[in-house]
Amino acid sequence: MKEILTIIFRLTVSCLLAGLVMGGGYIMTTKAKQHNEHVNEQKVMLSLLGYSKDNPAPSDVELHEIYRYVVTEDEELSVAYLIPIPGGCTFVNIGLDGNFIGQVPVEISAEKVIKAGDRDKAIMAALGEGKAIRFADQTIVVTEEGFRMAYLLPGEFPGFKTFIKVILAVDPAFTLLGLEIMEHEEDPGLGGEIVQDYFKGQFKGKPFATIKTLDVAKLPIPDEYLQALESRKGGISASEVERIQQLYSDKDIYALTGATISSRSVTSGVQAIVKKFAYRVSILDRVLAEQGIEVSF
């Protein structure tokens, strides 16, 4: 009896010690880790827009982040957007019927707005008592010389095993410019192939009309299309790639061999993100125009 108590005591102490060490490590590294993730995300976003190290984004290309929140007040739900305006941020509240409810200026610096905790606190301080907010998603509006050139849509949807995190790029007419898989746990060799160019490249250049009815085709990818999708490997000219991409732009997504579920979830996930975004941004733009709110994008 005494022995079992010592064992329990010692194991508990070891676990506590291990927990302390790991917790300390987490506290010390979490800031740098978040910074790395942010830098990586920025890099992916620029690469989706076609910029890279050799071809850097011109200085008049700007990224404006919009954060969407769900606001609860007296059990009534409404949608709100934290929008950058010249010289600060504003929190625009829109009812579920699409009508403007109100807006409050939010005082927050550009460095703090990217941190979820600081952002939520600043919004709560601006809103005052009696309202609860929940972060929903974010959108990045890309402008060039003040005109919108693209939207970047980070999002996630269920895959075969767990959530798949992606970033989409669409142009102002909601034609897909590109898809990047940020995080997934699909089976290596099967669903894991969603990260390959020959799969995610198929989404590139799909117009909005096609996206609305996009489905998965269980057919082998035609040879010329496969060659165009894997153009990074060389052996095919850029103009030829464009011609073939154009040819297949209204076709369905060719499923991955042995991974129909993963193919379907990515396809329907992308479809849902783009459709919902197109609906939301039309309401937001209408409200901003009606209320004469001047925004930075």
Place this chain on the structure above:
Amino acid sequence: MATDKSNFQLVVNGILNENPIFRLVLSMCPAVGISTTVMNGFLLGIAVLFVQVFSSVTIAIFKNMIHPRIRIPTYTLTIATWVTIIDMVLAAYLPEAYARMGIFVKLIVAFAIITMRLEMFACKESVTSSFWDGVGMGLGFMAGMMALGFVRELLGLGTVLGYDVLGFKPLLFFVLPFAGFFCVGLMMAFFNYIEIVYKRAKAIQG
């Protein structure tokens, strides 16, 4: 019971006499699964080296406080803690290395070689000896993995460290998991043969 080996002998012992892969035949899952290229072997080797050294030293420091009936859970806890810390530090300060090594680091918690060295060595010996034993075992594991990776990469893909040296792929069979067993077996036989020849030569001289 203290070891009578010098620090240098401990390191050499880990690489040659008690090589984790070819002599102790431990941690065969990673040896067979991951040693498809020299680079993979090297990266996993580095990760094992760090976890082995840190865990060995930790256990050697606390060896008198560990209750004998819960040694194995304590070892696992120690290894898991170090793996987590190394994983977090890599992710935070060396993101580029982490992108390539991250997947290997998390695997190490379940490696037999580390638990075995804690049980056989670190829990009886001094901190310094345990440190050098950890270095030896880590280097031995790395050397074994790289040797396996070299053979499998060359014969399977015709490359070394990603550079095309043969210009064709001799036997793709070698990069598949089950070929790992053949490779380990054949190389073990080869090293045993060298040892026998060496001992015989020594006996004749003596």
